[in-house]
Amino acid sequence: MKNTCLILGCGDIGKTLGTQLIEAGHRVIGARRNPEQLALSGIEPLTIDLNDPDALKTLPEADIVVYVVSADRFDEQAYQAAYRDGLKAVLAEFDERSHKPKRVFFVSSTSVYAQQDGETVDESAQTQPTGFAGQLMREAEQTLTDHSLPGTVVRFSGIYGPGRDRLIQQVREGRIAAATPPMYSNRIHRDDCAGVLSHLIAKTLNDEPLEDLYLASDCEPVPLHEVMAWLAKRLKVETHEVIQSPLRRRSSKCCDNSRLLETGYEFRYPSFREGYAQVLESANQGRRTQKA
Template sequence: MKDFMQQHTILIVGCGDVGSKLGEQLLQQGHKVFGLRRNINQLPSGIQGISADLTQLDDLKAKLQNYQFDIIVYSAAASEHTPEGYQRAYVDGLNNTLNALVQKPSHLFFTSSSGVYHQNDSSWVDEESPCHPGTFSGQIMLQAEQAVQMAEIPSTVVRFTGIYGPGRNHLLNRVKRGDVAPKNPDQYSNRIHRDDCAGVLNHLINKVFNKEDIKALYLATDDTPATMYEVTHWMAKQMQTEIKTETASRRAGSKRCSNERLKESGYEFIYPGFKEGYTDLLEACPHAD
């Protein structure tokens, strides 16, 4: 009981959309939360900002020298979709953070992506599936996952599928313009609401606090992989949009991601499927944009 009530200190590195939501949840549970990013004025109140650039080791060392953290969540995202941008955000930034710490945390979490899977035949993938990504983004993310494993700290990688939620209206806006996905070829897409991303991390962090076993890898996605055809046609119906064009997504890959391991760990989704999540978003913001 004492451990359960104990206050812990958590550093969220790259404290953006998911990190800020997670930070708010941890604050509510009575923990001390630090958020590291370049623009700390964008952090929610209560999260203590550490303004630093992950690409600058000396800067990081100077900013982190007086702190010790129980848990580190590394959830930085690349600012540029280039090999250099990915290398800086996911591999160099992670290694710099680990090198700058004065003391190792008891657990490191790293947010990765289902982009590490190469499967393109609509098959199911899970944590045991092979990963041979053909894209630079998947390859660099896999390198970052390997750096996490080599860090000699108890660690967990959480692979998110496509994150949607407040402010991420790209798909809704496309459908609002009357553009949907064609029926053929089948293209399965997988997603998770931003609040569930934070919820999953919070759930796993609390398992560490409670000294329960957690795995080194989780695939975090909702219950219902769905084809882009199904998703976009459902959205068009909800928004009563007249369908004008059909555009096949440029995104490569069609796979179905399984959340079985995550659910076995006891996580209960706030938004188990895209219909629940997007219904909420449409109610909050019926005209998207």
């Protein structure tokens, strides 16, 4: 019998995850406000507004629920609705049902960390977010951790991949981060985001134990200057402007993914080099296709 996986907020990561789950033999339902783009992927589309209490009653039964909702704008009200309140409402809905999910996964962010001096952080590191985004994300995490339904929080670091090319565009413009003091950055390719979730879902369905929190970042925290210098060399551009960012100190930390690796997950793109090489090649293929 197929397991049913419900992906709430089925955007870029959700669609990639859904494709992997379908290949593994599962039924996948993708819920979002505008799900039309999901039809060709094999994911069953479901139109829903998760902030509508009546709409939650229409959610199908599911063995796995993945909450990967994104706020529709960067302000406190939108973040509260998308993360803390939305997740709380979904958990309440499924908790009332006789068929409860085997596990709920909540996609969180390393924005919950406030470390700023290049410290190493893992799942046990202190979280004291200073901005509303990190604070509300942390509240949502706690909502799941404290709930009676089995749940796992996955904290992703900076997500990049096809279509997520802001850093590449900055380098093309000749911009680069300062070399000193080093601003440590962390990232994970979009395909590894989906891969991590698929891996943890498989362990759940095989009745293997999971922790309630995983930090998902690639295997090489590295100064942002090094990443941009590597991109400049690959793009064959000269950098002439040093980026001055007021967020520089707040974002400098090194993410330790040891707990995730101990589950047996193998990264498709273990560092920025493999990942950005794929992004650049994908962009080149797209340009060649347009010219053909």
